[in-house]
Amino acid sequence: xxxxxxxxxxxxxxxxxxxxxxxxxxxxxxxxxxxxxxxxxxxxxxxxxxxxxxxxxxxxxxxxxxxxxxxxxxxxxxxxxxxxxxxxxxxxxxxxxxxxxxxxxxxxxxxxxxxxxxxxxxxxxxxxxxxxxxxxxxxxxxxxxxxxxxxxxxxxxxxxxxxxxxxxxxxxxxxxxxxxxxxxxxxxxxxxxxxxxxxxxxxxxxxxxxxxxxxxxxxxxxxxxxxxxxxxx
Amino acid sequence: xxxxxxxxxxxxxxxxxxxxxxxxxxxxxxxxxxxxxxxxxxxxxxxxxxxxxxxxxxxxxxxxxxxxxxxxxxxxxxxxxxxxxxxxxxxxxxxxxxxxxxxxxxxxxxxxxxxxxxxxxxxxxxxxxxxxxxxxxxxxxxxxxxxxxxxxxxxxxxxxxxxxxxxxxxxxxxxxxxxxxxxxxxxxxxxxxxxxxxxxxxxxxxxxxxxxxxxxxxxxxxxxxxxxxxxxx
DNA sequence: ACAAAAGTGTTCGTGCTACACCCATGG
DNA sequence: CCATGGGTGTAGCACGAACACTTTTGT
Numbered sequence: 001x002x003x004x005x006x007x008x009x010x011x012x013x014x015x016x017x018x019x020x021x022x023x024x025x026x027x028x029x030x031x032x033x034x035x036x037x038x039x040x041x042x043x044x045x046x047x048x049x050x051x052x053x054x055x056x057x058x059x060x061x062x063x064x065x066x067x068x069x070x071x072x073x074x075x076x077x078x079x080x081x082x083x084x085x086x087x088x089x090x091x092x093x094x095x096x097x098x099x100x101x102x103x104x105x106x107x108x109x110x111x112x113x114x115x116x117x118x119x120x121x122x123x124x125x126x127x128x129x130x131x132x133x134x135x136x137x138x139x140x141x142x143x144x145x146x147x148x149x150x151x152x153x154x155x156x157x158x159x160x161x162x163x164x165x166x167x168x169x170x171x172x173x174x175x176x177x178x179x180x181x182x183x184x185x186x187x188x189x190x191x192x193x194x195x196x197x198x199x200x201x202x203x204x205x206x207x208x209x210x211x212x213x214x215x216x217x218x219x220x221x222x223x224x225x226x227x228x229x230x231x232x233x
Numbered sequence: 234x235x236x237x238x239x240x241x242x243x244x245x246x247x248x249x250x251x252x253x254x255x256x257x258x259x260x261x262x263x264x265x266x267x268x269x270x271x272x273x274x275x276x277x278x279x280x281x282x283x284x285x286x287x288x289x290x291x292x293x294x295x296x297x298x299x300x301x302x303x304x305x306x307x308x309x310x311x312x313x314x315x316x317x318x319x320x321x322x323x324x325x326x327x328x329x330x331x332x333x334x335x336x337x338x339x340x341x342x343x344x345x346x347x348x349x350x351x352x353x354x355x356x357x358x359x360x361x362x363x364x365x366x367x368x369x370x371x372x373x374x375x376x377x378x379x380x381x382x383x384x385x386x387x388x389x390x391x392x393x394x395x396x397x398x399x400x401x402x403x404x405x406x407x408x409x410x411x412x413x414x415x416x417x418x419x420x421x422x423x424x425x426x427x428x429x430x431x432x433x434x435x436x437x438x439x440x441x442x443x444x445x446x447x448x449x450x451x452x453x454x455x456x457x458x459x460x461x462x463x464x465x466x
Numbered sequence: 467a468c469a470a471a472a473g474t475g476t477t478c479g480t481g482c483t484a485c486a487c488c489c490a491t492g493g
Numbered sequence: 494c495c496a497t498g499g500g501t502g503t504a505g506c507a508c509g510a511a512c513a514c515t516t517t518t519g520t
Contacts, residue, residue: 004286008241008328053237053326057317079315082330084290093286095241097315146457162472174462179473180510184459187508204519205471222458224379226417226482229407395499412500413483420481437492438498459509 006093010061011048011083011130013137014074014101017154017170018117026105026170028141029117030134033068035127036114039090043127044118046134048096061099070109076102076153076218080140089128096129100137102153105167121173142172147222149190152213158194160208182211188221189214239326243294244281244316244363246370247307247334250387250403251350259338259403261374262350263367266301268360269347272323276360277351279367281329294332303342309335309386309451313373322361329362333370335386338400354406375405380455382423385446391427393441415444421454422447 014031032044047068051060057079065071083096103109111117118124120138123131144150145168154167165178185191192214200207247264265277280301284293290312298304316329336342344350351357353371356364377383378401387400398411418424425447433440 006241006284006286008239051239051317051328053239054319056319057315057328082290082312082315084284084330086287086289095284095290097317143456146460160472168460172460172462176460177510177512179512181460182473184509200471200518202519203470204517205469206473206517208472223376225455225458227379227401227405227409227414228482229405230483393499410483410485412485415500417482433491433498435492436497437490438496439490439500441499461510463510 004093006095008051009048009094009096010051010057010064010099011046011096011133012061012065012077012099012101013046013134014065014069014103015120015138015141015154015171016103016117017105017167018119020119026166027119027121028138028170028173030120030123030138031069031103031111031115032118032124032126032130033112033115040127042125044124044130045127046130047115050094051097057097058099061097061101065101068112068115069103073103073107073109074101075104075216076100076150078218080137083129083133085129096133098133098137100140102141102150104154104156105163106156145171147220149185149188149213149215149219149221152190152216155213158196158210158212160198160210162208164211190219190221237326239328241284242281242327242329243284243290243297243332244279244329244366245294245298245310245332245334246279246367247298247302247336248353248371248374248387248404249336249350250338250400251352253352259399260352260354261371261403261406263353263356263371264302264334264336264344264348265351265357265359265363266345266348273360275358277357277363278360279363280348283327284330290330291332294330294334298334301345301348302336306336306340306342307334308337308449309333309383311451313370316362316366318362329366331366331370333373335374335383337387337389338396339389378404380453382418382421382446382448382452382454385423385449388446391429391443391445393431393443395441397444423452423454 016029017026018029019026031047034044035041047065049064058077061077062071078100080098080100086093154171155164161178161182165176165181168176168181191211194210194212196210197207198210249262250259251262252259264280267277268274280298282297291310294310295304311333313331313333319326387404388397394411394415398409398414401409401414424444427443427445429443430440431443
Protein backbone atom coordinates (compact mmCIF):
# COMPACT_ATOMS: atom_id res chain seq x y z
CA UNK A 1 0.00 0.00 0.00
CA UNK A 2 2.98 2.31 0.25
CA UNK A 3 3.92 3.33 -3.28
CA UNK A 4 0.35 3.54 -4.41
CA UNK A 5 -0.46 6.19 -6.99
CA UNK A 6 -3.20 8.76 -6.45
CA UNK A 7 -5.03 10.14 -9.44
CA UNK A 8 -7.73 12.75 -9.57
CA UNK A 9 -10.78 12.02 -11.68
CA UNK A 10 -13.89 13.93 -12.63
CA UNK A 11 -17.35 12.35 -12.74
CA UNK A 12 -20.28 14.17 -14.29
CA UNK A 13 -23.92 13.40 -13.54
CA UNK A 14 -25.72 14.85 -16.56
CA UNK A 15 -29.46 15.14 -16.09
CA UNK A 16 -32.26 15.79 -18.52
CA UNK A 17 -36.04 15.56 -18.26
CA UNK A 18 -37.13 12.92 -20.78
CA UNK A 19 -40.22 10.90 -21.57
CA UNK A 20 -39.69 7.13 -21.43
CA UNK A 21 -43.23 5.79 -21.20
CA UNK A 22 -46.19 7.76 -22.46
CA UNK A 23 -48.26 6.57 -19.50
CA UNK A 24 -45.93 7.91 -16.85
CA UNK A 25 -45.02 11.24 -18.42
CA UNK A 26 -41.60 12.90 -18.32
CA UNK A 27 -38.99 11.72 -15.80
CA UNK A 28 -35.55 12.86 -14.72
CA UNK A 29 -32.87 10.93 -16.60
CA UNK A 30 -29.11 10.60 -16.23
CA UNK A 31 -26.53 9.92 -18.91
CA UNK A 32 -24.60 6.64 -18.47
CA UNK A 33 -22.32 4.50 -20.62
CA UNK A 34 -21.89 0.75 -20.42
CA UNK A 35 -18.43 -0.66 -19.68
CA UNK A 36 -17.23 -3.02 -22.41
CA UNK A 37 -14.27 -4.36 -20.40
CA UNK A 38 -13.28 -5.30 -16.88
CA UNK A 39 -13.41 -4.06 -14.22
CA UNK A 40 -17.16 -4.29 -13.78
CA UNK A 41 -17.84 -5.16 -17.41
CA UNK A 42 -21.42 -4.51 -18.40
CA UNK A 43 -22.16 -2.14 -15.57
CA UNK A 44 -23.14 1.45 -16.25
CA UNK A 45 -20.77 4.36 -15.51
CA UNK A 46 -20.91 8.10 -15.34
CA UNK A 47 -19.01 10.07 -17.97
CA UNK A 48 -15.67 11.25 -16.69
CA UNK A 49 -12.00 10.46 -16.46
CA UNK A 50 -8.65 11.50 -15.14
CA UNK A 51 -7.75 15.16 -14.71
CA UNK A 52 -4.99 16.33 -17.03
CA UNK A 53 -1.96 18.22 -15.79
CA UNK A 54 -2.83 21.66 -16.98
CA UNK A 55 -6.57 21.89 -16.80
CA UNK A 56 -8.77 22.91 -13.93
CA UNK A 57 -11.69 20.76 -12.85
CA UNK A 58 -14.42 22.35 -14.92
CA UNK A 59 -12.27 22.39 -18.05
CA UNK A 60 -11.62 18.72 -17.47
CA UNK A 61 -15.29 17.98 -16.90
CA UNK A 62 -16.12 19.62 -20.21
CA UNK A 63 -13.39 17.69 -22.02
CA UNK A 64 -14.43 14.32 -20.59
CA UNK A 65 -18.05 15.02 -21.28
CA UNK A 66 -17.30 15.75 -24.92
CA UNK A 67 -16.57 12.06 -25.46
CA UNK A 68 -20.17 11.16 -24.71
CA UNK A 69 -22.33 14.11 -25.63
CA UNK A 70 -22.18 17.41 -27.48
CA UNK A 71 -21.13 19.75 -24.68
CA UNK A 72 -22.88 22.68 -26.31
CA UNK A 73 -26.13 21.14 -25.14
CA UNK A 74 -25.01 21.25 -21.50
CA UNK A 75 -26.57 24.45 -20.23
CA UNK A 76 -25.18 24.31 -16.72
CA UNK A 77 -22.20 22.60 -15.12
CA UNK A 78 -21.09 22.93 -11.53
CA UNK A 79 -18.90 21.12 -9.07
CA UNK A 80 -20.57 19.36 -6.17
CA UNK A 81 -18.81 17.27 -3.55
CA UNK A 82 -15.78 15.01 -3.59
CA UNK A 83 -15.59 11.28 -3.02
CA UNK A 84 -12.22 10.57 -1.47
CA UNK A 85 -12.43 7.16 0.19
CA UNK A 86 -9.07 5.51 -0.66
CA UNK A 87 -10.85 2.25 -1.51
CA UNK A 88 -13.77 3.59 -3.51
CA UNK A 89 -12.39 1.91 -6.65
CA UNK A 90 -9.98 -1.04 -7.00
CA UNK A 91 -6.40 -0.43 -8.13
CA UNK A 92 -4.88 3.03 -8.04
CA UNK A 93 -6.44 5.42 -5.64
CA UNK A 94 -8.88 7.77 -7.39
CA UNK A 95 -10.22 10.94 -5.86
CA UNK A 96 -13.45 11.82 -7.63
CA UNK A 97 -14.77 15.34 -8.10
CA UNK A 98 -18.45 15.07 -8.72
CA UNK A 99 -20.11 17.46 -11.18
CA UNK A 100 -23.72 18.26 -11.94
CA UNK A 101 -24.58 18.87 -15.61
CA UNK A 102 -27.98 19.83 -16.99
CA UNK A 103 -29.36 19.51 -20.52
CA UNK A 104 -32.55 21.33 -21.58
CA UNK A 105 -35.59 19.22 -22.37
CA UNK A 106 -35.66 20.67 -25.88
CA UNK A 107 -32.41 19.15 -27.09
CA UNK A 108 -31.85 15.54 -28.04
CA UNK A 109 -28.14 15.10 -28.67
CA UNK A 110 -26.90 12.06 -30.59
CA UNK A 111 -25.08 9.60 -28.34
CA UNK A 112 -22.37 6.97 -28.87
CA UNK A 113 -23.64 3.39 -29.04
CA UNK A 114 -22.43 2.56 -25.52
CA UNK A 115 -24.26 5.56 -24.03
CA UNK A 116 -27.88 6.05 -23.04
CA UNK A 117 -30.25 8.00 -20.82
CA UNK A 118 -31.65 6.15 -17.79
CA UNK A 119 -34.47 7.26 -15.51
CA UNK A 120 -32.94 8.04 -12.11
CA UNK A 121 -35.84 6.23 -10.48
CA UNK A 122 -34.86 2.98 -12.22
CA UNK A 123 -31.06 2.90 -12.46
CA UNK A 124 -29.40 -0.17 -13.95
CA UNK A 125 -26.47 -1.86 -12.16
CA UNK A 126 -23.89 0.90 -11.81
CA UNK A 127 -20.09 0.74 -11.57
CA UNK A 128 -18.21 1.30 -8.31
CA UNK A 129 -19.92 4.04 -6.28
CA UNK A 130 -21.52 5.72 -9.28
CA UNK A 131 -25.04 4.94 -8.09
CA UNK A 132 -24.33 6.87 -4.88
CA UNK A 133 -22.85 9.72 -6.88
CA UNK A 134 -25.99 9.95 -9.04
CA UNK A 135 -28.32 9.94 -6.06
CA UNK A 136 -26.24 12.59 -4.34
CA UNK A 137 -26.30 14.81 -7.42
CA UNK A 138 -30.04 14.37 -7.69
CA UNK A 139 -30.49 15.42 -4.06
CA UNK A 140 -28.48 18.56 -4.70
CA UNK A 141 -30.51 19.34 -7.81
CA UNK A 142 -33.78 19.01 -5.88
CA UNK A 143 -32.51 21.34 -3.16
CA UNK A 144 -31.25 23.91 -5.63
CA UNK A 145 -34.57 23.97 -7.47
CA UNK A 146 -36.11 25.44 -4.34
CA UNK A 147 -33.74 28.36 -3.77
CA UNK A 148 -32.06 29.10 -7.12
CA UNK A 149 -33.02 29.63 -10.76
CA UNK A 150 -31.27 26.39 -11.79
CA UNK A 151 -34.28 25.20 -13.78
CA UNK A 152 -33.21 27.55 -16.58
CA UNK A 153 -30.84 24.76 -17.63
CA UNK A 154 -33.60 22.14 -17.82
CA UNK A 155 -36.18 24.25 -19.68
CA UNK A 156 -36.43 25.32 -23.32
CA UNK A 157 -35.73 28.95 -24.20
CA UNK A 158 -39.43 29.78 -24.22
CA UNK A 159 -42.13 27.66 -22.66
CA UNK A 160 -45.68 27.50 -21.37
CA UNK A 161 -46.14 27.23 -17.60
CA UNK A 162 -47.62 23.77 -18.02
CA UNK A 163 -44.37 22.62 -19.62
CA UNK A 164 -42.31 24.16 -16.83
CA UNK A 165 -44.59 22.49 -14.32
CA UNK A 166 -43.86 19.10 -15.89
CA UNK A 167 -40.13 19.80 -15.78
CA UNK A 168 -40.22 20.70 -12.11
CA UNK A 169 -42.42 17.73 -11.27
CA UNK A 170 -40.05 15.35 -13.05
CA UNK A 171 -36.93 16.80 -11.47
CA UNK A 172 -38.38 17.07 -7.97
CA UNK A 173 -40.18 13.74 -8.06
CA UNK A 174 -43.52 15.09 -6.92
CA UNK A 175 -46.34 17.22 -8.34
CA UNK A 176 -46.24 21.00 -8.27
CA UNK A 177 -49.01 23.52 -8.97
CA UNK A 178 -48.38 25.57 -12.10
CA UNK A 179 -50.14 28.59 -10.59
CA UNK A 180 -47.99 28.73 -7.51
CA UNK A 181 -44.85 27.89 -9.45
CA UNK A 182 -45.51 30.89 -11.67
CA UNK A 183 -46.02 33.18 -8.71
CA UNK A 184 -43.00 32.02 -6.76
CA UNK A 185 -40.69 32.40 -9.74
CA UNK A 186 -42.22 35.72 -10.79
CA UNK A 187 -41.78 37.21 -7.33
CA UNK A 188 -38.14 36.27 -7.37
CA UNK A 189 -37.75 37.79 -10.83
CA UNK A 190 -36.61 34.45 -12.18
CA UNK A 191 -39.28 34.36 -14.88
CA UNK A 192 -40.19 36.90 -17.56
CA UNK A 193 -43.29 36.98 -19.75
CA UNK A 194 -42.41 37.12 -23.43
CA UNK A 195 -45.77 38.69 -24.25
CA UNK A 196 -46.38 36.05 -26.88
CA UNK A 197 -48.54 32.95 -26.80
CA UNK A 198 -48.27 29.50 -28.27
CA UNK A 199 -51.04 27.86 -30.35
CA UNK A 200 -53.21 25.61 -28.26
CA UNK A 201 -52.94 21.85 -28.48
CA UNK A 202 -54.99 19.42 -30.56
CA UNK A 203 -57.64 19.04 -27.86
CA UNK A 204 -58.35 22.74 -27.80
CA UNK A 205 -57.99 24.90 -24.77
CA UNK A 206 -56.78 28.40 -24.20
CA UNK A 207 -53.43 29.17 -25.84
CA UNK A 208 -50.70 29.42 -23.20
CA UNK A 209 -48.61 32.53 -22.63
CA UNK A 210 -44.90 31.99 -23.19
CA UNK A 211 -42.30 32.72 -20.55
CA UNK A 212 -38.52 32.66 -20.42
CA UNK A 213 -35.91 32.66 -17.66
CA UNK A 214 -34.49 36.09 -16.91
CA UNK A 215 -30.95 34.76 -16.43
CA UNK A 216 -28.93 32.09 -18.21
CA UNK A 217 -26.62 31.41 -15.28
CA UNK A 218 -27.07 30.23 -11.74
CA UNK A 219 -28.42 32.77 -9.27
CA UNK A 220 -29.38 32.24 -5.65
CA UNK A 221 -32.85 33.68 -5.24
CA UNK A 222 -33.71 32.96 -1.64
CA UNK A 223 -30.55 33.56 0.27
CA UNK A 224 -31.79 33.94 3.82
CA UNK A 225 -34.57 31.72 5.04
CA UNK A 226 -34.19 33.29 8.47
CA UNK A 227 -31.89 35.69 10.27
CA UNK A 228 -31.91 38.21 7.48
CA UNK A 229 -29.86 41.38 7.82
CA UNK A 230 -31.89 44.11 9.60
CA UNK A 231 -34.28 46.08 7.40
CA UNK A 232 -34.77 43.26 4.92
CA UNK A 233 -37.87 41.86 6.45
CA UNK B 234 4.91 22.06 -18.47
CA UNK B 235 4.63 18.45 -19.57
CA UNK B 236 5.98 16.25 -16.78
CA UNK B 237 4.59 18.46 -14.07
CA UNK B 238 3.47 16.75 -10.88
CA UNK B 239 -0.03 17.20 -9.49
CA UNK B 240 -0.56 16.95 -5.75
CA UNK B 241 -3.72 17.22 -3.74
CA UNK B 242 -3.68 19.43 -0.69
CA UNK B 243 -6.16 20.23 2.03
CA UNK B 244 -6.72 23.75 3.39
CA UNK B 245 -8.74 24.34 6.53
CA UNK B 246 -10.37 27.65 7.41
CA UNK B 247 -10.85 27.36 11.18
CA UNK B 248 -13.15 30.00 12.61
CA UNK B 249 -13.84 31.07 16.16
CA UNK B 250 -15.69 34.02 17.66
CA UNK B 251 -13.12 36.01 19.67
CA UNK B 252 -12.84 39.41 21.30
CA UNK B 253 -9.94 41.50 20.01
CA UNK B 254 -10.84 45.00 21.17
CA UNK B 255 -13.15 45.56 24.12
CA UNK B 256 -14.76 48.47 22.29
CA UNK B 257 -15.83 46.47 19.26
CA UNK B 258 -17.02 43.31 20.98
CA UNK B 259 -16.55 39.79 19.67
CA UNK B 260 -15.61 39.20 16.02
CA UNK B 261 -15.24 36.20 13.76
CA UNK B 262 -11.60 35.09 13.63
CA UNK B 263 -9.66 32.68 11.45
CA UNK B 264 -6.59 30.64 12.35
CA UNK B 265 -3.48 31.49 10.27
CA UNK B 266 0.26 30.75 10.49
CA UNK B 267 3.04 32.92 9.22
CA UNK B 268 5.45 31.50 6.64
CA UNK B 269 9.06 31.55 7.80
CA UNK B 270 10.53 30.71 4.39
CA UNK B 271 10.00 31.36 0.74
CA UNK B 272 7.76 31.24 -1.16
CA UNK B 273 5.84 34.21 0.15
CA UNK B 274 7.91 34.50 3.34
CA UNK B 275 6.13 36.47 6.03
CA UNK B 276 2.66 36.10 4.55
CA UNK B 277 -0.08 34.30 6.44
CA UNK B 278 -1.35 30.85 5.41
CA UNK B 279 -4.18 28.54 6.23
CA UNK B 280 -3.39 25.29 8.05
CA UNK B 281 -3.17 22.38 5.65
CA UNK B 282 -0.88 20.28 3.54
CA UNK B 283 -0.60 17.43 1.11
CA UNK B 284 -3.00 14.51 1.18
CA UNK B 285 -1.36 11.20 2.11
CA UNK B 286 -1.81 8.04 0.06
CA UNK B 287 -4.19 6.17 2.31
CA UNK B 288 -6.30 8.79 4.00
CA UNK B 289 -9.51 10.37 2.84
CA UNK B 290 -9.94 14.11 2.82
CA UNK B 291 -11.42 14.62 6.25
CA UNK B 292 -8.85 12.36 7.88
CA UNK B 293 -6.17 14.39 6.19
CA UNK B 294 -7.75 17.65 7.28
CA UNK B 295 -7.73 16.47 10.87
CA UNK B 296 -4.12 15.36 10.65
CA UNK B 297 -2.91 18.61 9.10
CA UNK B 298 -4.86 20.64 11.58
CA UNK B 299 -3.24 18.82 14.49
CA UNK B 300 0.03 20.57 13.69
CA UNK B 301 -1.45 23.95 14.56
CA UNK B 302 -4.21 23.39 17.07
CA UNK B 303 -5.62 20.74 19.39
CA UNK B 304 -8.12 19.06 17.09
CA UNK B 305 -10.32 18.07 20.01
CA UNK B 306 -11.39 21.70 20.19
CA UNK B 307 -12.67 21.59 16.60
CA UNK B 308 -16.36 20.91 17.06
CA UNK B 309 -17.27 20.77 13.37
CA UNK B 310 -15.33 20.07 10.19
CA UNK B 311 -16.75 19.83 6.69
CA UNK B 312 -15.55 19.96 3.13
CA UNK B 313 -16.52 22.94 1.02
CA UNK B 314 -15.40 23.57 -2.54
CA UNK B 315 -12.23 22.86 -4.47
CA UNK B 316 -9.73 25.30 -5.91
CA UNK B 317 -8.25 23.71 -9.00
CA UNK B 318 -6.68 26.48 -11.09
CA UNK B 319 -3.41 24.91 -12.35
CA UNK B 320 -1.54 28.12 -11.55
CA UNK B 321 -3.02 28.92 -8.16
CA UNK B 322 0.39 28.31 -6.56
CA UNK B 323 3.89 28.38 -8.11
CA UNK B 324 5.79 25.12 -8.66
CA UNK B 325 4.04 21.79 -8.65
CA UNK B 326 0.39 21.87 -9.38
CA UNK B 327 -1.70 21.74 -6.21
CA UNK B 328 -5.40 21.00 -6.14
CA UNK B 329 -6.81 22.38 -2.91
CA UNK B 330 -9.79 20.94 -1.05
CA UNK B 331 -11.15 23.66 1.14
CA UNK B 332 -12.51 22.76 4.59
CA UNK B 333 -14.52 24.69 7.13
CA UNK B 334 -13.63 24.12 10.80
CA UNK B 335 -15.33 25.65 13.83
CA UNK B 336 -14.08 26.10 17.40
CA UNK B 337 -16.46 27.01 20.25
CA UNK B 338 -16.10 30.42 21.84
CA UNK B 339 -15.44 28.79 25.20
CA UNK B 340 -12.14 27.15 24.30
CA UNK B 341 -8.82 28.88 23.96
CA UNK B 342 -6.34 26.33 22.64
CA UNK B 343 -2.63 26.99 22.95
CA UNK B 344 -1.04 27.75 19.58
CA UNK B 345 2.45 27.37 18.11
CA UNK B 346 4.49 30.59 17.98
CA UNK B 347 3.97 31.03 14.25
CA UNK B 348 0.18 30.72 14.56
CA UNK B 349 -2.46 33.27 15.54
CA UNK B 350 -6.14 34.20 15.24
CA UNK B 351 -6.97 37.07 12.90
CA UNK B 352 -10.30 38.89 12.57
CA UNK B 353 -11.73 38.01 9.15
CA UNK B 354 -12.69 41.64 8.70
CA UNK B 355 -9.01 42.68 8.91
CA UNK B 356 -6.94 39.93 7.33
CA UNK B 357 -3.18 40.40 7.05
CA UNK B 358 -1.35 39.77 3.75
CA UNK B 359 -2.21 36.19 2.90
CA UNK B 360 -0.31 33.58 0.88
CA UNK B 361 -1.34 32.56 -2.64
CA UNK B 362 -5.14 32.45 -2.89
CA UNK B 363 -5.72 31.86 0.82
CA UNK B 364 -7.50 35.18 1.28
CA UNK B 365 -10.05 34.12 -1.30
CA UNK B 366 -10.41 30.74 0.36
CA UNK B 367 -11.09 32.39 3.74
CA UNK B 368 -13.70 34.72 2.30
CA UNK B 369 -15.39 31.86 0.50
CA UNK B 370 -15.54 29.77 3.68
CA UNK B 371 -16.97 32.72 5.59
CA UNK B 372 -19.70 33.15 2.98
CA UNK B 373 -20.65 29.50 3.33
CA UNK B 374 -20.70 29.79 7.12
CA UNK B 375 -23.03 32.79 6.96
CA UNK B 376 -25.39 30.94 4.63
CA UNK B 377 -25.40 27.80 6.74
CA UNK B 378 -26.21 29.77 9.90
CA UNK B 379 -29.55 30.61 8.34
CA UNK B 380 -30.74 27.10 7.44
CA UNK B 381 -28.81 24.68 9.68
CA UNK B 382 -27.91 24.25 13.35
CA UNK B 383 -24.22 24.87 12.59
CA UNK B 384 -23.89 27.41 15.41
CA UNK B 385 -23.66 24.49 17.87
CA UNK B 386 -19.98 24.39 16.94
CA UNK B 387 -19.39 28.05 17.76
CA UNK B 388 -21.28 28.16 21.08
CA UNK B 389 -20.39 26.87 24.55
CA UNK B 390 -22.20 23.81 25.88
CA UNK B 391 -24.66 25.96 27.83
CA UNK B 392 -25.25 29.62 27.27
CA UNK B 393 -27.56 32.57 27.79
CA UNK B 394 -29.42 33.88 24.75
CA UNK B 395 -27.47 37.13 24.94
CA UNK B 396 -24.25 35.16 24.48
CA UNK B 397 -25.69 33.27 21.54
CA UNK B 398 -26.85 36.56 20.07
CA UNK B 399 -23.28 37.90 20.22
CA UNK B 400 -21.97 34.76 18.54
CA UNK B 401 -24.45 35.01 15.70
CA UNK B 402 -23.85 38.73 15.29
CA UNK B 403 -20.09 38.20 15.10
CA UNK B 404 -20.33 35.32 12.66
CA UNK B 405 -22.95 36.95 10.43
CA UNK B 406 -21.45 40.43 10.54
CA UNK B 407 -24.65 42.19 11.51
CA UNK B 408 -26.89 42.55 14.53
CA UNK B 409 -29.58 40.01 15.36
CA UNK B 410 -32.43 40.19 17.87
CA UNK B 411 -32.02 37.73 20.74
CA UNK B 412 -35.78 37.34 21.09
CA UNK B 413 -36.33 36.35 17.51
CA UNK B 414 -33.21 34.23 17.43
CA UNK B 415 -34.57 32.24 20.34
CA UNK B 416 -37.91 31.76 18.66
CA UNK B 417 -36.54 30.76 15.29
CA UNK B 418 -34.19 28.19 16.80
CA UNK B 419 -36.81 26.89 19.23
CA UNK B 420 -39.36 26.40 16.48
CA UNK B 421 -36.83 24.37 14.55
CA UNK B 422 -36.05 22.33 17.65
CA UNK B 423 -32.42 23.39 17.44
CA UNK B 424 -32.39 24.81 20.96
CA UNK B 425 -33.37 23.26 24.30
CA UNK B 426 -33.89 25.00 27.62
CA UNK B 427 -31.77 23.46 30.37
CA UNK B 428 -34.18 24.71 33.02
CA UNK B 429 -31.32 26.31 34.89
CA UNK B 430 -30.22 29.92 35.07
CA UNK B 431 -26.89 31.65 35.34
CA UNK B 432 -26.12 34.26 38.06
CA UNK B 433 -26.65 37.79 36.80
CA UNK B 434 -23.71 40.02 35.96
CA UNK B 435 -22.02 42.64 38.07
CA UNK B 436 -24.41 45.37 36.99
CA UNK B 437 -27.39 43.40 38.22
CA UNK B 438 -30.22 42.44 35.95
CA UNK B 439 -32.38 39.40 35.69
CA UNK B 440 -30.47 36.13 35.68
CA UNK B 441 -30.55 34.58 32.21
CA UNK B 442 -31.98 31.16 31.48
CA UNK B 443 -29.46 28.69 30.09
CA UNK B 444 -29.96 26.88 26.79
CA UNK B 445 -28.11 24.21 24.88
CA UNK B 446 -28.14 22.89 21.33
CA UNK B 447 -30.23 19.76 20.86
CA UNK B 448 -27.73 18.20 18.45
CA UNK B 449 -23.97 18.07 18.33
CA UNK B 450 -23.74 17.48 14.61
CA UNK B 451 -24.86 19.34 11.54
CA UNK B 452 -28.55 19.19 10.69
CA UNK B 453 -30.43 21.01 7.96
CA UNK B 454 -33.41 22.68 9.58
CA UNK B 455 -35.03 24.53 6.72
CA UNK B 456 -34.81 22.31 3.72
CA UNK B 457 -37.36 23.78 1.35
CA UNK B 458 -37.83 27.51 1.17
CA UNK B 459 -40.39 26.98 -1.57
CA UNK B 460 -41.81 24.21 -3.72
CA UNK B 461 -42.24 21.86 -0.81
CA UNK B 462 -43.66 18.41 -1.41
CA UNK B 463 -47.50 18.49 -1.29
CA UNK B 464 -49.03 18.36 2.17
CA UNK B 465 -46.05 19.96 3.90
CA UNK B 466 -47.33 23.48 3.91
C1' DA C 467 -72.77 24.68 -26.60
C1' DC C 468 -69.31 22.12 -24.42
C1' DA C 469 -64.87 20.33 -23.20
C1' DA C 470 -60.20 21.39 -22.45
C1' DA C 471 -56.52 24.02 -21.05
C1' DA C 472 -54.76 28.33 -19.09
C1' DG C 473 -54.95 32.03 -16.07
C1' DT C 474 -56.89 34.87 -11.92
C1' DG C 475 -58.53 35.62 -7.39
C1' DT C 476 -59.19 34.41 -2.66
C1' DT C 477 -58.53 32.20 1.65
C1' DC C 478 -55.80 30.32 4.92
C1' DG C 479 -51.89 29.22 7.53
C1' DT C 480 -47.15 30.02 8.90
C1' DG C 481 -42.76 32.01 9.67
C1' DC C 482 -40.16 36.07 10.57
C1' DT C 483 -39.32 40.86 12.16
C1' DA C 484 -39.87 44.67 15.03
C1' DC C 485 -40.97 46.72 19.08
C1' DA C 486 -43.52 47.64 23.21
C1' DC C 487 -44.13 45.91 27.62
C1' DC C 488 -43.40 43.07 31.83
C1' DC C 489 -40.17 40.48 35.21
C1' DA C 490 -36.14 39.50 38.29
C1' DT C 491 -32.04 40.75 40.28
C1' DG C 492 -28.05 43.74 42.46
C1' DG C 493 -26.76 47.85 44.42
C1' DC D 494 -36.49 51.80 44.54
C1' DC D 495 -34.32 52.12 40.39
C1' DA D 496 -31.11 50.87 36.90
C1' DT D 497 -29.94 46.88 34.26
C1' DG D 498 -30.55 43.11 31.63
C1' DG D 499 -33.70 39.08 30.44
C1' DG D 500 -38.16 37.43 28.92
C1' DT D 501 -43.01 37.72 26.95
C1' DG D 502 -46.68 39.43 24.07
C1' DT D 503 -48.35 41.16 19.94
C1' DA D 504 -49.01 43.45 15.51
C1' DG D 505 -47.84 43.41 10.86
C1' DC D 506 -46.00 41.68 6.79
C1' DA D 507 -44.56 38.56 3.29
C1' DC D 508 -44.61 34.15 1.45
C1' DG D 509 -46.46 29.99 -0.08
C1' DA D 510 -50.21 26.21 -0.61
C1' DA D 511 -54.61 25.01 -1.93
C1' DC D 512 -58.47 25.47 -4.58
C1' DA D 513 -62.51 27.64 -6.65
C1' DC D 514 -63.62 30.48 -10.42
C1' DT D 515 -63.15 32.79 -14.89
C1' DT D 516 -61.24 33.23 -19.59
C1' DT D 517 -59.98 31.63 -24.10
C1' DT D 518 -59.63 28.53 -27.40
C1' DG D 519 -61.02 24.08 -30.63
C1' DT D 520 -64.59 20.92 -32.07
